[in-house]
Amino acid sequence: MARPPKSSPIRVLIAKPGLDGHDRGAKVVARALRDAGMEVIYAGLRQTPEEIVRAALEEDVDLIGLSILSGAHMALFPKVLALLKREKAGNIPVFAGGIIPDEDARRLKKAGIRAIFGPGTTLEEIVTTAQKLARGAA
Amino acid sequence: MTRATPVPPAARAILSGDRRALARVISQVENRDPAVAPISRALYPRTGHTPIVGITGPLGVGKSSLINLLVARLRELDRSVAVVAVDPSSPFTGGSVLGDRIRFERRADDAGVFFRSMASRGEAGGVAAATREVARLMDAAGFDVVLVETVGSGQVDIAIRDIATTSVVVLVPHLGDEVQTLKAGLFEIADVFCVNKADLPGADLARKDLSELVGLGAARSGWSPLVVSTSTTQPSGVDQLWSAVEAHERFLDTSGQRAVEERRRLSAEIVDLVRERVGRELSQRLDHDADLRGLLDRVVARKIDPRAAAEQLQRGNALPA
Numbered sequence: 001m002a003r004p005p006k007s008s009p010i011r012v013l014i015a016k017p018g019l020d021g022h023d024r025g026a027k028v029v030a031r032a033l034r035d036a037g038m039e040v041i042y043a044g045l046r047q048t049p050e051e052i053v054r055a056a057l058e059e060d061v062d063l064i065g066l067s068i069l070s071g072a073h074m075a076l077f078p079k080v081l082a083l084l085k086r087e088k089a090g091n092i093p094v095f096a097g098g099i100i101p102d103e104d105a106r107r108l109k110k111a112g113i114r115a116i117f118g119p120g121t122t123l124e125e126i127v128t129t130a131q132k133l134a135r136g137a138a
Numbered sequence: 139m140t141r142a143t144p145v146p147p148a149a150r151a152i153l154s155g156d157r158r159a160l161a162r163v164i165s166q167v168e169n170r171d172p173a174v175a176p177i178s179r180a181l182y183p184r185t186g187h188t189p190i191v192g193i194t195g196p197l198g199v200g201k202s203s204l205i206n207l208l209v210a211r212l213r214e215l216d217r218s219v220a221v222v223a224v225d226p227s228s229p230f231t232g233g234s235v236l237g238d239r240i241r242f243e244r245r246a247d248d249a250g251v252f253f254r255s256m257a258s259r260g261e262a263g264g265v266a267a268a269t270r271e272v273a274r275l276m277d278a279a280g281f282d283v284v285l286v287e288t289v290g291s292g293q294v295d296i297a298i299r300d301i302a303t304t305s306v307v308v309l310v311p312h313l314g315d316e317v318q319t320l321k322a323g324l325f326e327i328a329d330v331f332c333v334n335k336a337d338l339p340g341a342d343l344a345r346k347d348l349s350e351l352v353g354l355g356a357a358r359s360g361w362s363p364l365v366v367s368t369s370t371t372q373p374s375g376v377d378q379l380w381s382a383v384e385a386h387e388r389f390l391d392t393s394g395q396r397a398v399e400e401r402r403r404l405s406a407e408i409v410d411l412v413r414e415r416v417g418r419e420l421s422q423r424l425d426h427d428a429d430l431r432g433l434l435d436r437v438v439a440r441k442i443d444p445r446a447a448a449e450q451l452q453r454g455n456a457l458p459a
């Protein structure tokens with residue numbers, strides 16, 4: 001469903017799949033997206049792919065950001081994408097951040113993760129990319 | 139004579155339990171999409187029978203955690219439940235971090251629960267402009283109970299009273315002495331007081347103060363607010379909290395107050411809608427309309443005062459219809 005431009009803020013879900021408890025990165029990104037005028041639904045730690053997809057649909061988000069440091073990204077990210085597709089919500093762009101080796105990043109992008117941010121990425125870059133993804137321009 | 143208008147597909151989908159449709163129409167309501175009007179119109183006759191329970195209280199008293207336990211309790215009772223949780227928007231950027239979902243645990247496949255976070259988008263009073271209509275959509279969608287969590291409230295954030303059929307004011311020990319409970323505002327709107335974090339020292343005193351407050355006042359329209367204690371860390375009291383809410387809902391039916399309160403709420407809603415629309419159009423015209431800009435110029439130049447300008451607008455029928 002097309003959103004009326006301008007007046008409606010971008011809604012983005014930030015979630016941490018997997019079992020690691022390191023949510024500082026996710027919180028910093030949530031804060032930066034908030035400061036860019038977005039409505040950030042912060043789902044917190046240890047979310048299963050099912051919970052993430054359900055939250056995305058209930059909250060009717062424009063965008064999903066996943067943060068992971070546990071190393072389970074190759075199992076969990078494709079699961080999120082598959083569930084979104086099953087719910088006919090494959091059009092919601094998904095981006096990711098965390099410790100993700102280059103080779104994995106290439107494969108995940110091929111699988112449909114739209115952007116992957118490693119350590120050292122500037123917040124500005126994340127915000128700009130998120131805006132483009134949400135507006136369907138990236 | 140009434141003309142049968144076709145029911146919009148989105149309204150039909152909501153009535154049939156389609157949660158995606160509900161989620162999308164909620165966004166449209168939040169965005170003030172004009173396409174919502176026929177949907178609201180079609181759904182309105184199907185609403186008004188669901189308890190809408192407001193959970194309000196200051197920042198950090200445990201509203202989200204309580205709602206999590208209340209939802210679990212309601213599911214035990216086999217009641218379906220929708221939650222709308224409001225958090226503040228930044229007055230500077232319009233952005234928001236909506237964090238109420240963090241406390242929310244449930245089975246990912248439980249279709250009897252629906253949770254929506256909402257930013258206040260510039261509205262004061264503890265809820266967003268769209269909250270009332272969103273609660274009504276959830277009612278139309280067939281949930282047995284709707285829970286509305288307000289922004290952490292200050293002493294005069296009582297807008298929930300124009301939405302909820304039962305208002306629960308959540309407090310914690312050591313918020314202040316008993317004189318605080320005599321003050322006007324938040325303490326006056328409670329149908330149920332909930333002393334949360336009852337495991338902390340001072341909880342008994344807080345409960346006692348509130349009970350005395352309730353005993354002092356002439357009961358409002360025949361209802362004396364109930365006082366319950368809860369803890370969310372060592373879960374206790376949640377059954378009693380729900381029983382207190384149900385007792386108030388029963389009172390509304392047996393006393394005839396439900397109709398009285400409903401009428402008051404709907405009157406407030408109509409006034410709000412007119413005020414919002416007239417205010418928005420008028421402020422646009424004061425910026426753009428040549429005549430009205432002239433009027434504003436004269437106020438700025440101290441030639442006439444704001445009150446005189448307002449009267450002139452009303453007399454000259456310059457207010458938008």
